[in-house]
Amino acid sequence: MSSFKDAFLAFAIEREVLLFGEFKTKAGRLSPYFFNAGLFNDGDALKKLGEFYASAILDSGLKFDGLFGPAYKGIPLAASVAIALAARGVNVPFTYNRKEAKDHGEGGNLVGAPLKGRILIVDDVISAGTSVRESVALITAAGATPCGVTIALDRMERGSGALSAVQEVERDAGLPVVAIANLRDLMAYLAGQTAWGDTLAAIARYRAEYGVD
DSSP states (O other): OOHHHHHHHHHHHHTTSEEEEEEEOTTSOEEEEEEOGGGOOSHHHHHHHHHHHHHHHHHHTOOOSEEEEOTTTHHHHHHHHHHHHHHTTOOOOEEEEEEEEESSTTOEEEEESOOOSEEEEEOSOOSSSHHHHHHHHHHHHTTOEEEEEEEEEEOOBBOSSSSBHHHHHHHHTOOOEEEEEEHHHHHHHHHTOGGGHHHHHHHHHHHHHHBOO
């Protein structure tokens, strides 16, 4: 496992962004874990989260010219990732959208840098893929090219069909998805922590029923 994946999972658990227990998902499943990136909600946490995203993006080798953060969660994420990348010598512009277009001032529903070239979408997770589809439409309408999506955690869990939400995005939008960590990484991390034996067993049972590779 890449060191940044290990560090990210430890950080998410420490911040109680990643919780273990019994949680009901939107699909009505009882999941043994819950991930809420909205709880990375102070300056230090957001700074570190941006650095983890930057590590995953640079490790992937994906080529891009700018970042796009879909409203609302993607807005602070894209900003923090842009800052983290700049600190590593990769200075790229970022853009985000409003939910409702303005009819005064600069107008429109896009804020920040003009969308040009290859644009990487920054989001927290992919559930139904709605945010990605909307982002792709906005980027394409602006004359730029969506080139990928980066997220914090890939649950590797099938949706309504045989594929996971991430796999559906990769298939339907034709975009690679770069995650800081995925469920396989989480299970490997927990396997190295003796205190998490029962939790690992519960996740393994859940993955056997709902997981995809």
